[in-house]
Amino acid sequence: MRITCPLCGTRDRREFYYYGAEDYLHRPAPDAAPETWDDYLHLRDNPAGETRDLWYHELGCASWLVVTRNTVTHEISAVELVAEVSA
Template sequence: MRITCPLCGERDRREFYYRGAAVDLARPEPDAGEAAWDEFVYLRDNPAGMTRELWYHEGGCGAWIVVTRDTVTHEISGTDMASGVSA
């Protein structure tokens, strides 16, 4: 799979680190309890089709990018710089 970094251009997927879905997940409070933390860490959507994912260009410029990708075909329809992302 090839990913186009907005800064570096098209690169091999192995230069990137997959972080997960590019959605705002509400982090539980530290004392929220085991069930809340279990859901936050392990229970995520696993859609078939178009998704927006967060990738880090680890082997390149170090940019965080949002990749719009079809999880069935792995076809990438777009990439954008991520904003407000923290590792």
């Protein structure tokens, strides 16, 4: 699989570290209920199809990326810098 980093261009997947679902960007408030924190930390969907995941460009520019990809076809439809993703 090849990922096109917005800063470095197209690179092999082995340059990147997969972190997990984009959900980690949507952290609950510090005073949120324990159940909300439990859901945030432990419950994840595992969809077949399009996902938005966090990847770290470890052997490149050291940027965090949101990669939109299809888990069935492995097609990557978008790559964005986390810093530029609207909340």
